[in-house]
Amino acid sequence: MSVAATPASVHVRAPGKINVYLGVGDRQDDGYHPLATVFQAVSLYEDVIARRAADFSITVTGDVDPDTVPLDDRNLAMRAAKLLAAAADYHGGVALEIRKSVPVAGGMGGGSADAAAALVACDALWGTGFSQVRLHELAARLGADVPFALHGGTAVGTGRGDQLNPALARGRFDWILITSDEGLSTPAVYSRLDEIRGIDGALADDPPPSLDVPVAVLHALRAGNAEDLAETLANDLEDAAFDLRPELEQRLLHGVRAGALRGIVSGSGPTIALLCADPESAQHVQAVLRETGVDSLHVHGPVPGARILA
Template sequence: MRDSEFFGYVTAVAPGKVNMGLRVGPPREDGYHSVATLYLAVSLHEEVTASPRDDGAVTVTLSERSAFRETEFRDRDSGEVVAVPVPVDEQNLAHRAATLLRSRLGHTRGVDLTITKNVPIAGGMGGGSADAAATLVACSALWDAGLSKEQLAELGAELGADVPFAILGGAAVGQGVGDDLSPLLARGELHLVIVPATTGLSTPEVYGLLDSMREEAGVEAEPPELDQDLIRAVCTGDVETAAMLMANDMQAPAVSMLPVLDDMMDVGMVEGAMQGMVSGSGPTVMFLARDAEAAAALAARLEERTSAWAIPVSGPAQGARLLTHRPGETPLRG
């Protein structure tokens, strides 16, 4: 008997990610940029519960347990700050994932999707992609699709470059637009502290500013390449080497758009972080710590100094997976 038949619903989780290295090449003809990035899935998960519907509709609801429900964006022209809630319609990536999967399966069954958001919104950690990944895994089980993770990852690539990695998890090198994945055998563990920003950044705007900054500086973007020593350091858990070689081409434009990120990184380094860096296109800031104990202590000091929310995490974390729990129970966190 399937879990959905016994429990009446299926729950899946998928991890957020950080980019331990992110190199960005010149703009491509399709408007995207070629990248070389080192993904690390971390122990901060999005959770999606899929329940069947009889009317063929796809609905999205945010759970009351969500740590994040909206974010703020500052208009670059007017300077006005606007609160933007997580969409719960066809714009939501989880909605699109369920619709895409059932279209490929050739049926019109409906589903209620309840999302518990624990990954910062518009924070460069792939929270929306994790929602899509968890939805694909949950709906695949709910509808008895019999698809492998690799098949779901291939389907997820149609939704966004970060979705396949959220399905597979672990550590991987991403090339192309980030969706050409080469999984890595990571034998070590890294501990970080994540500090979400209250104001979000638009990824396309950060890329656009990077292009402008390079043009103004007379810098010609080269084909992106990752430092092989950084890859080895992440795979083996070599904290000292990873701290020296972490790099993000998106950090300068992100800091230019949101200078408070630079202040946060300075505080983290003063409080004992081995390295601080903007995660992906920002504005989440991440700090590398020596071990789990140091990460917990750093998070406490950052919260005391800045009143920001600081979250200790570790990686590599497992990719999207099903959770089994009885009705009324709180699902276990991965």
Template sequence: MGPGRTVDLRSGARSVRVRAPGKINVALRVGPPREDGYHGIASVFLAVSLFEEVTASETSGDGVSVSVNGQGTLNLPPESIPLDRTNLAVRAAELLAEVSPGRTGVHLDITKRVPIAGGMGGGSADAAAALLACDALWGSGFSRDELAKIAVDLGADVPFALVGGTAVGLGVGDVLTPAISKTPLHWVLVSSDYGLSTPEVYRRLDEIRLRDGVDVDPRPEIDPAVLGMMRAGDALGLAPLLHNDLQQAALELAPGLGDILETGRDAGALAGMVSGSGPTIAFLTRSSGQAVELAAVLDAEGLQALPVQGPAHGARLVPDAAG
């Protein structure tokens, strides 16, 4: 049975439900293009309390099918998400099936909450959730570390969505080192309908650097002060340290993002930045109360704003969801 077709669930089919978090890049440094066409990065990933949800259910056929529905703040309709093998969650399930003797046909029902194509790793969270859900459904018995090794083939953000929390990502973001960050930091996320593709943003960054004669460090590093402020939960100290090398490129491609940044800062945010390759904007606030107030102000301005906090846990089975 191919992805996206009508699903024939087994009679009394078992199902497993998993949630996995979106993320923001609190700091993102980007090196020059490598020989393989990718860019080396140094980033601080922070999982936030905005979760994708995947329910994996046994089907009477073979293979993997998928359906998508949307809740919360989305900047593109769920219908824009592929329902074939190009869907990262489908690829995750197929990879796991290759090494799982107990595999069955499976249907993945994805509930989207992370802004679609918003620079927050929503598709990667879907893949991480699918891996964990299918592992439980099929009784594959892989450890979290073993699933993370499978996840590397799906993209740099998938292993992080499995583990969550806070981590420093090097290489293309796939070399993860967990960082201590237990005190919650409070953010407001603003999604928009600007169509920004990640490759396009990276290309524009390269063009800007060539145009401006910028000398780029081939081995980007993270300022240790960023991790120190996160460890201390010091939002005021962290605010001036937020940085995203991709932000200028995103702003040149979608100038309206600059207006959103200005609106949030004027409304009292400690700092704001483009999340990853955009177009989602992340505003740092002093407290959960201020995050709620800022989101209300931005909503009144006609923006799609949502208060969240981080660090959040990685992919996790939803209690009482396993059949």
């Protein structure tokens, strides 16, 4: 495709995610932990608008402290754009406008959604014509959650979470999210998990924890049954997140008392995800929380991954 045939700007929307199940293996020599997780993309989105430019730049808008979002190569969206340019041998740049709705450092993959959206937007803006498979390969080089933000829906992730297999999920699952004004460092949560396991007596040569996603999780998703899914929610990072931020456990318990089926820390936290029986139940939980001064968001899943908007 010639440059003349490409659009002047491209608007892409990508979803945040909840890990409805997250099993974490022991830390490996490379510093990473093997994972077995089930992602669900939910209706809380990041919007990325890519415009033609001679160089690379980023602006960020939305309900976010600008100091918490880097505007240089530390930003995953910037790295995604430059990675695609290098892979396509493209010598121009792009001006990226990121409109954030997913909490920063909230355990919902907002930065990964930005990166996935940037890949799709720049591919269309520059007319590189990369296949979905090739975009997935580039996404995997950027971070464990980026490939899932590209595809969306519900999926089992293994390895570092970037090896995806779609999981059938019927119907709709309704979640109430209790967000936090203060983010939580993912490396800090993993480090605390290692410390907790060490205190509990785990040895370096012990066999790693089982990383099989329980069949009950997949059955509940396939059946579209929120009550069954609630019984299977699990996150190996939860105790570490609670240890670093004790108030998170109280928020989770508060949400359950308000009528949620069950709650879970989303990813590495600090966002609390409360699974509800149906949309009406979610609205009730949100109203109860509001009466006690707790702000929350009502989202649902699964939803598609990064998509170009007209």
